[in-house]
Amino acid sequence: MLIHKWLRNLALGGLIAVPLTLSGCGLFSKEANEKIDAPPADVEMHMMNETDTLNVVKPTTTKPQIKNGLTVFLKDSSGMLAPITLDVQVKKGEDAVKRALEMMVEDNKDKKLLPVGFQAVLPKGTVVKNITRDTENKIATVEFSQQFADYNVTDERKIVEAVTWAVTNDPSIQKVQLKLEGQTLNEMPVDGLPMDEPMTREMGINLEITDNGNVTYMNSMPVTVYFSAVSPDNVQYYVPVTRLIEPSADIAAASLEQLIVGPLNSDALEPVMTPETKVKQIERTKDGTTITVDLTDSMFEANQKTPAEMLQAVILTLTENTAAKKVQIKINGETNVVGDDNQNYGKPATRPTVVNGMKA
Numbered sequence: 001m002l003i004h005k006w007l008r009n010l011a012l013g014g015l016i017a018v019p020l021t022l023s024g025c026g027l028f029s030k031e032a033n034e035k036i037d038a039p040p041a042d043v044e045m046h047m048m049n050e051t052d053t054l055n056v057v058k059p060t061t062t063k064p065q066i067k068n069g070l071t072v073f074l075k076d077s078s079g080m081l082a083p084i085t086l087d088v089q090v091k092k093g094e095d096a097v098k099r100a101l102e103m104m105v106e107d108n109k110d111k112k113l114l115p116v117g118f119q120a121v122l123p124k125g126t127v128v129k130n131i132t133r134d135t136e137n138k139i140a141t142v143e144f145s146q147q148f149a150d151y152n153v154t155d156e157r158k159i160v161e162a163v164t165w166a167v168t169n170d171p172s173i174q175k176v177q178l179k180l181e182g183q184t185l186n187e188m189p190v191d192g193l194p195m196d197e198p199m200t201r202e203m204g205i206n207l208e209i210t211d212n213g214n215v216t217y218m219n220s221m222p223v224t225v226y227f228s229a230v231s232p233d234n235v236q237y238y239v240p241v242t243r244l245i246e247p248s249a250d251i252a253a254a255s256l257e258q259l260i261v262g263p264l265n266s267d268a269l270e271p272v273m274t275p276e277t278k279v280k281q282i283e284r285t286k287d288g289t290t291i292t293v294d295l296t297d298s299m300f301e302a303n304q305k306t307p308a309e310m311l312q313a314v315i316l317t318l319t320e321n322t323a324a325k326k327v328q329i330k331i332n333g334e335t336n337v338v339g340d341d342n343q344n345y346g347k348p349a350t351r352p353t354v355v356n357g358m359k360a
Contacts, residue, residue: 069354071169072100073162074118076229078268080206081121081162082239083169085357086113097140097173100166101128115358117232121162123151129181133173139198140167143179149189156191161206164199165240175200204242208264212246220244223255226316227262227269228309236309237356238316239269252282252291255321259313272313274299280333288323290348294330306331308339312352319351326350 070088073081086103088110090096103110106124114120127145134141142163151159160178167176175198178185186196204222209215223245226238241263248254256279262271274297281294293314300306315327326348331337337346 069357070096070100070103071166071355072103073121073166074104074114075121075158075162076237076239076268077117077232078229078265079158080229080239080241080268081158081165082118082229082237083165083355084115084118084237085354086115087357087359088113095131097142097167097170098128098131100169101142101163104162104166113360115231115233115235115360118358121155121159123147123149123159125150130179135172138172138174139177140170140173140175141177141179142167143182146181148180151190153191156188156193157207160188160193160195160199161203164203165201165205168201206239206241207244208241209244210246210258210261211264215244215246217244219247221247221251221254223251223258224317224320225255225259226272226313226320227259228272228313229269231358235358237358238313240316240320241269250282251321252284252293252318252324253279255317256282256293256314259317272307272310273297284324290326290328291318291322291324292328292330292348293318294333296332300331302332302334303336305338305340305342306345308341308343308345311337311339311343311345315345315349315351316355 068089069085070090071083071085074084076082088099088103090099101122102108103113104120105122105126105128106120108120111120125145125147127147128142129145130141130143132141133139163178164176167173177198178195180189187194201224202222204224209217209220221244222242224240224242226240228236229239230236243258243264245254245258260273260275260277260279262273262275263269276299277295277297279293280296281292283292284290295314311329314329318324318327328335328348329337329345335346336344338344343349
């Protein structure tokens, strides 16, 4: 039922008109995988070690320590939307959702607080006039000023995605209704993206379709996975991508499979796993609040630190697609899984409250 509802929004929202040529000749495309065999594990590890000695620029491993920042959705240099947690403290009595949306307005008074390489997505001059909440139904109604309607048609869906995901970042809100100068928006004002029902995260973000020839818009299901990117300031961050794939009864396994497949747009995003990674087993507690996933990959040895970038992407992906609140990760059956950030991921871990913490 939810999938059919999501696809209805997808079709009516004009995604079918979006060019879907991202698969191209990416590193992990189907064509490349058929022609190039992966190197043996020992050679693969040697190659990775060798790159450590090369004079290449790598993402910094030291991220800003932001404990209780403000999460906004901004457009990066590749045009992808990403959640960015800014070092902005919400004042007592201030509406955090309203503050976040105000910082997503182009050329806003706090634009100097946005990190290099990211830009606001809401039209210049937009005023967030009011936000009301229906706590029983978990719906927030956001009223914008007339300037909200002054945008390029190509930005329409990104604007709706950014607003929807930013507002629903508040765990007490699941649905978003938009108003323009007091009038409920049943469709977007420029290209008519339909909003006759409140918007949810089911609409997806950074939409794309798998290069599997069996997938069609009417025969597919969405999963949202988190890939990696690097900012102009050389800071690694995660980008959520909603991908249409073949329908599956196990959304957890399906989402991890797509995480392993990697990004289709290799110019904008980077993989967080190798193609050799396999999902050996997925277990759930009876109430579904905790998922334990056992990954196998010959490149990882016992007691060896594992890239936190990969482990965090697994947690973000599984908590985004399922009802799980915690994720426990095993590597090759071992529960002693310590990331290179010195965190123990072999114990059930909750989704981080700060994603992509950055400072201007």
